[in-house]
Amino acid sequence: MKPLLVDWKELQFGVEIEFVGGNPENVDLLxxxxxxxxxxxxxxxxxxxxxxxxxxxxxxxxxxxIREMLTRLQATGAAVNWNCGLHVHVGLELxxxxxxxxxxxxxxxxxxxxxxxxxxxxxxxxxxPPVTRExxxxxxxxxxxxALRRKGRPQSHRCGINLAAWFDxxxxxxxxxxxxxxxxxxxxxxxFCLRFVAAIGSGRKLSCDPHIMAxxxxxxxxxxPQPIPAPRWYRERIWLENALVPILTPLASSLVQDGExxxxxxxxxxxxxxxxxxxxxVCTYLxxxxxxxxxxxxxxxx
Numbered sequence: 001m002k003p004l005l006v007d008w009k010e011l012q013f014g015v016e017i018e019f020v021g022g023n024p025e026n027v028d029l030l031x032x033x034x035x036x037x038x039x040x041x042x043x044x045x046x047x048x049x050x051x052x053x054x055x056x057x058x059x060x061x062x063x064x065x066i067r068e069m070l071t072r073l074q075a076t077g078a079a080v081n082w083n084c085g086l087h088v089h090v091g092l093e094l095x096x097x098x099x100x101x102x103x104x105x106x107x108x109x110x111x112x113x114x115x116x117x118x119x120x121x122x123x124x125x126x127x128x129p130p131v132t133r134e135x136x137x138x139x140x141x142x143x144x145x146x147a148l149r150r151k152g153r154p155q156s157h158r159c160g161i162n163l164a165a166w167f168d169x170x171x172x173x174x175x176x177x178x179x180x181x182x183x184x185x186x187x188x189x190x191x192f193c194l195r196f197v198a199a200i201g202s203g204r205k206l207s208c209d210p211h212i213m214a215x216x217x218x219x220x221x222x223x224x225p226q227p228i229p230a231p232r233w234y235r236e237r238i239w240l241e242n243a244l245v246p247i248l249t250p251l252a253s254s255l256v257q258d259g260e261x262x263x264x265x266x267x268x269x270x271x272x273x274x275x276x277x278x279x280x281x282v283c284t285y286l287x288x289x290x291x292x293x294x295x296x297x298x299x300x301x302x
Contacts, residue, residue, distance in 0.1 A: 004095055007189075008198035009060040012091040014171070015068070018179050020050035024077025025081060030065055032056030039048055042083045050078060057091065060194065066181045074181055081122050082230040084179025086186060087169035088193040095201050097143070100163055103172055104139060104148075106200040107131040107161040110208060113197070115160055117210035118176040118189065123235070126153065128160035128175040139254070154262045154276045170198055180225035183276030192219040227256075239266070248273060248287070251294055256283055270297055 020041045027035060032055065039042060053073060054068035076229040092099060111130050120128060129150055138147035145167035149157050158164060162173035174196070177189045195217040199206060200257045207213045214221045237275040241264045251257050259275040262282055265271075 018085040024051040080179035086177035123230035178225040206294040
């Protein structure tokens with residue numbers, strides 16, 4: 001398709017602001033803003049809390065709404081930690097689905113530079129894996145959301161540059177930014193994403209060096225959310241999960257059709273295994289490990 005020159009300030013966008021703590025149920029929302037209570041994050045204690053705050057589709061000129069909502073959110077005691085991210089959706093409706101192959105190629109070429117510029121924390125990489133050439137090949141032979149969705153763990157279904165979002169809500173999503181409730185950090189991230197999408201949509205070629213790319217885009221060179229290290233207990237939990245997932249995947253698949261293991265947790269009475277089906281529904285089972293092999297004790301209530 002013919003590249004389309006657009007003013008990045010005229011692109012519609014949304015942002016998903018993940019946080020822990022606070023009192024999200026009591027935050028007074030501006031018109032159109034949403035608090036997603038099913039998007040809880042993990043606190044430093046291991047408990048789930050917080051939520052995900054997001055605006056309706058807005059434009060750059062509406063960005064003061066973000067400042068106001070961050071102020072209201074922080075007033076309740078909300079904060080961010082290593083588990084939180086900042087996801088920016090930029091609308092592709094001016095280009096349409098024909099632009100998706102161009103954005104796939106751009107992701108393959110520039111995703112590492114974007115990840116480095118936004119300084120993605122090591123403990124968040126599971127939530128933003130890279131686009132692969134295999135995904136591009138699948139899309140070219142069979143265009144659709146499924147070609148751009150990764151398999152294996154539900155946390156890794158959406159790539160750092162998530163183009164499957166086009167088939168959900170008509171956007172390209174950038175998931176690399178660390179969590180923040182600081183207005184300047186949030187708005188710098190949004191500005192970069194808007195400028196990046198506008199450049200790719202216009203057919204521009206960019207440097208693969210993060211610093212030079214930012215200069216070429218006239219985007220902020222710094223001032224993005226910084227990574228926060230995860231506590232030792234969480235890293236140990238992930239190491240244990242990574243060791244157990246390959247062992248338990250065949251059993252999980254037999255319990256839930258097209259099921260993928262979401263997470264594994266120790267319990268006093270066994271091992272809790274959460275399995276997500278193709279529709280996103282999570283079922284939890286309690287496993288025992290007797291001398292003869294793994295045994296499903298029972299399915300746990302929702």
